[in-house]
Amino acid sequence: MKNLYLDCISGIAGDMTLAALIDLGADLGYILEHLRKLPIDPFELEVEPVEKRGIAAKKLLIEFPAQERQQPSPTYLFKMASHDDHQHRKAEDILQMISDSLLPERVKQRSMAIFQVIAEAEGKIHGVDPKEVHFHEVGAMDSILDTIGFCLALENLEVDEIYASPVPTGQGKMKMAHGLYPIPAPATLELLKGIPLADLQVQGELTTPTGAGILKALVKDFGPIGAVKIERIGYGAGHKDFAHPNVLRAVLIQKERDREREKIIVLETQVDDMTGEALGYVMERLFEAGALDVYYTPVYMKKNRPGTLMTVLVQPDEAGRCEEVLLIQTSTLGVRRSEWTRTILDRRIVSVETPYGKIRVKQAIRGGQVLHQAPEFEDVAQLARQCELPFQEIYQEALNLASQRAVK
Structure with missing residues (x-):
């Protein structure tokens, strides 16, 4: 690269x-x-x-x-x-x-x-x-x-x-x-x-x-x-x-290899008084604000109350926007911020022409070699409905064609 x-x-x-x-x-x-x-x-x-x-x-x-x-x-x-x-x-x-x-x-x-x-x-x-x-x-x-x-x-x-x-x-x-x-x-x-x-x-x-x-x-x-x-x-x-x-x-x-590590910000907060619907809405807003990933973990909080730990991975430039979403859209009183590094694989999207239609395939690459790949769910699902065929049959066909191209 x-x-x-x-x-x-x-x-x-x-x-x-x-x-x-x-x-x-x-x-x-x-x-x-x-x-x-x-x-x-x-x-x-x-x-x-x-x-x-x-x-x-x-x-x-x-x-x-x-x-x-x-x-x-x-x-x-x-x-x-x-x-x-x-x-x-x-x-x-x-x-x-x-x-x-x-x-x-x-x-x-x-x-x-x-x-x-x-x-x-x-x-x-x-x-x-x-x-x-x-x-x-x-x-x-x-x-x-x-x-x-x-x-x-x-x-x-x-x-x-x-x-x-x-x-x-x-x-x-x-x-x-x-x-x-x-x-x-x-x-x-x-x-x-x-x-x-x-x-x-x-x-x-x-x-x-x-x-x-x-x-x-x-x-x-x-x-x-x-x-x-x-x-x-x-x-x-x-x-x-x-x-x-x-x-x-x-x-x-x-x-150099150590520069492949990417700096990211991890935001965390936990709440015990929000519904599942509200948490789902907050997740949508976080992705709109630029979050790379958002996940919720069940935890026990004070007085043995079940709660939710909210974790957000975000690029440094977008951390402020995501922090603002957590402070405004949730019941939290504060947000923890820490700086982490992560190693990521290069990614690309290729298209393969199957007997059922065109399907995009997401590939993860390191050193020019495709380590793993996966057909896009929406493309496969749409063709499975149109052709009235099993999802897995179309998925595997796309994966085989992408693998053949990667070997070449």
Whole structure:
């Protein structure tokens, strides 16, 4: 499994991430081939070698020959529509363009995830529906190329998971479309909720909405690089010059075995005065809040009263939401929280074509080997009803076909 570590030593921006991955070894020809198939304005994209305070890096250059190039604030990519809507692109239209494109499926998913979180952040700041958020035309083109180009570079490098360091944002104020705003920009700060920040005292913007969107949508975990095997390193340069190297460092890594352990939060509380129906409702709300697993254990409490121990497994970022559900939706007076680690297997869904119809099969994988697998219950049950055949007969047929594919 190939993984990427983004070392945000000077913040992060869309152009820096794409340039860093090209410096890392992503094929620019592959990226351009796919970008030129999109229904967007003609563009020229290239990278040039630069030096930033003694560090050799790549800098991204984008030009649009068909339009007069202006310099909108790179920190304020989205804004509300005005009377000249023909100069704007709706976030909804950009998402639809990506969905309808011939881009690789994982590139679509990653690109849409980034645009979606940025649209949601901008929509919240401006008080509008995320679908109605508009891109300024030139800023939209830059962001489309940076974002989709970055996701294409990930695909070209066969990157599966992304990790990142804490990120500095810069400080001060800057002029934007609606006036003088603090740094980080409001939408950037909204996107950075839950992401650890680094302290770097620099006047100016270091992290842009697109950069923050990449972190929010795609990064699995934040922290030091940890125990890994480093394969390659690339540097992407920003356009500004500071007293420090204005670069983003991208590191292609291979996880060591102990890094396969995933950090999770375990929440626990126990109650003795709730009905089974109420507990079932709470479980539904916990899963809606992001719980990985929820289970109830019969226990004896004070005065020998039978009660229920409620246990919730959840990712650190979602722990607060699940804790709130327990405090509001149950009769508990407090919730215990502990940090655990767990070893998990890689998972994937494959589809097999049986004589009865298509069935999805969930597979658990380690080191490229399928350790165990199981057909999806709903798929099997639906076909069993339609064909009026025993459930187990269809289940076993799907399992046999999946096993034959795994051996090949």
